Amino acid sequence: MPLVHEDVQLRDAFAGTTFPLTEVYYVGELLFYPDYRNSGLGKKLLDRLESQIRSLGRYRTLTCATVERPDDHPLLPRDYIPITRFLARTGFARFPGVTTHFVWRETDGVMRDHLMQFWSKGLI
Numbered sequence: 047m048p049l050v051h052e053d054v055q056l057r058d059a060f061a062g063t064t065f066p067l068t069e070v071y072y073v074g075e076l077l078f079y080p081d082y083r084n085s086g087l088g089k090k091l092l093d094r095l096e097s098q099i100r101s102l103g104r105y106r107t108l109t110c111a112t113v114e115r116p117d118d119h120p121l122l123p124r125d126y127i128p129i130t131r132f133l134a135r136t137g138f139a140r141f142p143g144v145t146t147h148f149v150w151r152e153t154d155g156v157m158r159d160h161l162m163q164f165w166s167k168g169l170i
């Protein structure tokens with residue numbers, strides 16, 4: 047989704063940057079069922095997404111946001127692979143100081159505030 051059409055808490059995260067919001071495209075989620083992971087589909091999907099966004103001719107930056115959680119989070123699955131690995135492998139870099147907050151209900155039924163860290167990748 048073009049960032050300008052996203053919610054205010056996503057748009058406001060870029061307020062202190064020099065990035066024109068109209069040139070930023072936000073990717074909300076990439077998610078495969080476990081059986082389909084780790085066989086190259088994520089990379090292929092991202093490549094197609096990028097080429098489609100490039101073809102629109104007006105976006106210079108791709109961005110996404112990841113939730114910041116402690117490494118010793120009690121619900122961390124034993125075989126958990128941090129999404130940061132996929133992002134680094136596909137050319138995204140952490141966007142220092144560009145963060146936002148989302149509140150959602152977790153599996154124990156409690157609403158919690160989550161710090162979200164943005165990542166970016168040049169499209170040119």
Ligand SMILES: CC(C)(COP(=O)(O)OP(=O)(O)OC[C@H]1O[C@@H](n2cnc3c(N)ncnc32)[C@H](O)[C@@H]1OP(=O)(O)O)[C@@H](O)C(=O)NCCC(=O)NCCS
Binds near residue numbers: 077078088090127128
């Ligand atoms: C992240 C995800 C979309 C990547 O797609 P994929 O098809 O598995 O990835 P590819 O096969 O193209 O690339 C392999 C890379 O994906 C990453 N990866 C593989 N399994 C993963 C998993 N279960 N969770 C997170 N990243 C994973 C690794 O970095 C791997 O690279 P490596 O060779 O350095 O280990 C997919 O694994 C997934 O749905 N993971 C769980 C959900 C998630 O974390 N989504 C991101 C939230 S926006």
